[in-house]
Amino acid sequence: MSDTQSRDDASQNMDESVTEQTHFGFKQVDKSQKASLVANVFDSVAAKYDVMNDLMSFGVHRLWKRYTIDCAGVRAGHRVLDIAGGTGDLTAKFSRLVGPTGSVTLADINLSMLKVGRDKLRDQGLVSNIDYVQADAEALPFPDNSFDVVTMAFGLRNVTEKQNALNSIYRVLKPGGRLLVLEFSKPASEHLSKIYDMYSFHILPRMGQMVASDAESYRYLAESIRMHPDQETLKGMFEQAGFEQCDYSNLTGGIVALHRGYKF
Amino acid sequence: MPAASLFTATAETLLNRLIALDEDSAQRLVPLAGKRLSVFIEQLPVGITLVFSTRIDVLAEPHSFEDVCVHQDGESCFIKTSLDVLPSLTQTSQITRLIRADKLQLQGELSIAQQTAALFQQLDIDWEEQLARYTGDVPAHEAFASAQKFRQQFAAFGRRLQAGLGNALTEEKDIAVSKLAVMHFNDEVDALRDDVQRFEARLSLLEKNQ
Structure with a gap:
């Protein structure tokens, strides 16, 4: 193969990677741009993240997270990884449940969110068994x-690439370990879906504008929820990653779903 | 939405608020740190687990009593019982009887349950001081003094009402009998029983002699 041909092939591959698209909300963007676009969103909302969560969900997000903790089965001495842990809601509880013999790693790709989470947890006196790691879920920097x-x-x-993230999580889980993914999903009822659409596309951005002075980020939130795989699709992705005994629970009529899977 | 999450969230907030109101409870929490108490009540759909650290975390237990008992590690106590048996658990002497009667299943460290009971039984909250934080000392003291005076007056009224009603029923209307009459009646019944026993004994003696 000549040098010229090699350069042409490389150039063609590069062009393909540049033109490979993914969704960012309802927009199509270059795959390589999505991470930085998402980072911009969370840089913008980090300071008001907790307040907005309470406002947007009327406080129900606390119950969704509590249910996740109940289902996690975390015990003293466990090692827990809280990916995209943001402002540390789950980490705070896990830190007490694992006790001094266990540890919790709060990982987030976004440094602003990680800093807000770290400050919040330290203010609560939770310092001894928590590590903070800026990490990409698609390539977790932890041993198998x-x-x-x-x-x-x-x-x-x-x-x-959600499938890459699930594969990466599968790799770092111990045999017998479990993954729990709490995420917005597809409402089970058509009526609820219509009310939810109206709320998230019309009211949510206005709340974002009023409280966080940022309507765009909250418009992205609503759009990204619609683009996220539904319950059954995500369950299939769990299975594709190698997880077993996969199931999910719909919360608040399917607005949110908790998916579970085990590595054996 | 799981109702259990709402219940545990409320219980957790309430328990930790109560504990925070008594400064000494922090000291009583120390021996419980790192321990767990799981309680399964037959009438409730899920079990409740209390996890102790510098505070109490309340978890809804998604697994059955038998499943969670697998995690015995010397730092946990698992209890399965019913609502009507709960008050009896404060009496340690009753526990063996309840287990034998299949009214109580107990696994793990009993001392965790006892220390938890002591934590709440020994709560000593100065409610006047708590109110004073919001209203100031004088209004809080006045409010509590008034409440105590009202309670004493109410108790005195209750005693007078009880005496008056008793007198009316036993003396004036003659609907019920007085305490003295009941005691006298009981004494007479006892005497009669003794007479019958003596008569039985004498009768049997006479029968033997024939």
Whole structure:
């Protein structure tokens, strides 16, 4: 093969990777851009993230997260990875449940969110058994078979290649370990779906504008939820990654779903 | 939405608020740190697990009593019982009887359950001080003094009402008998029983002699 031909092939591959598209909300963007676009969203909302969560969900997000913790089966001495842990809602509880003999790793790709989470947890006096790692869920920087439990709450829909993230999580889970993904999903009822659409496309951006001075980020939130795989599709992706005994629970009529899978 | 999550969230907030109101409870929490108490009540759809650290975390247990008992590690206590048996658990002497009667299943460290019971039984909350934080010392003291005076007056009224009603029923209307009459009646019944026993004994003696 000549040098010229090699350069042409490389150039063609490069062109293909540049033109490979993915969704960012309802927009189609270059795959390589999505991570930075998502990062911009979370840089923008990090400071008001907790307040907005309470406002948008009327506080119900706390119950969704509590249910996730109940289902996690975390015990003293466990090693827990909280991916896209954001402001540390799950990590705070896990830190107390695993006790001094266990550890919790709060991982987030976004440094702003990680800093807000770290400050919040330190203010609560939770310092001894929590590590903070800026990490991409698609390429987790941990050895194989490292964690007993991995959770990801409201993070998977922002990942560019969701299947890569699930594969990566499968790799770092110990045999016998479990993954829990809490994420917005598809409402089970048509009526609820219509009300939910109206709320998320008309009211949510206005709330974002009023509280966080950022309507665009909350418009992205609504759009990204619609683009996220529904319950059965995500369950299939779990199985494709190698997880077993996969199931899900619909919460609040399917607005949110908790998916579970085990690595054996 | 799982109702259990709402219940545990409410219970957790309430328990931790109560504990925070008594400064000494932090000290009583120390020996419980790192321990778990799981309670399964037959009438409730899920079990409740209390996890102790510097505070109490309340979890809804998605698994059955038999499944969670697998995790015995010396730092856990698992209890399965029914609502009507719960009050009896404060008496340690009753526990063996309840287990034998299949009214109580107990696995793990009993001392965790006892320390948890002590934590709440020994709560000593100065409610006047708590109110004073919001209203100031004088209004809080006045409010509690008034409440205590009202309670004493109410108790005195209750005693007078009880005495008056008793007198009316036993003396004036003659509907019920007085305490003294009941005691006298009981004494007479006892005497009669003794007489019957003596008569039985004498009768049997006479029968033997024949």
